[in-house]
Amino acid sequence: QSALTQPASVSGSPGQSITISCTGTSSDVGGYNYVSWYQQHPGKAPKLMIYEVSNRPSGVSNRFSGSKSGNTASLTISGLQAEDEADYYCSSKRSSNTVVFGGGTNLTVL
């Protein structure tokens, strides 16, 4: 099963905004409002940043926001900070009650 498609890397300067895309199909991203985004720092477990396309868990900064259009979901980080530098993964429910992840995007804060 193919992973969702994310850019390998993105970068931005402190204070700027960046957007990471996540492209799937009508069998996953386009078919369900169960898209999530995770932040992962080296050697650490992933941290949930967005779930159900645009919901933020308690404690996650409102600088992080999510959206979806058709088969593509997006994560936007505004007011970039040094601590945002990490790998970001999207995921989506896929038919048969399974979850598929994107390949991951490395964010560099310049």
Next chain:
Amino acid sequence: QVQLVQSGAEVKKPGSSVKVSCKASGGTFGSYAISWVRQAPGQGLECMGRIIPIYGTANYPQKFQGRVTITADESTSTAYMELSSLRSEDTAVYYCARDVSMTSPSEAFDIWGQGTMVTVSS
């Protein structure tokens, strides 16, 4: 605050099996889906399946069907993932993770175990 604590690192021979445990403490266990996600060195995340303990039935992606077994013991608040016919490509960190929503999974994981390194080597 719920925590998921996993069993320790394992080194296995090709062709053997490994069973990793994930014990929940500090909160409700049975009503939340528990999923298993693995990450090979330098690679991305891959979901291996999940179980809702109160229902007891596990779901697996096609890639892992027949090779992975996920179970849960409500009496000890512990979930298990057993992977058989191990090969070198199974070398990875294995995580258990709890769904953010109770009973009706959102397929989003807000609580993660610390990870268990499984190394497959002859």
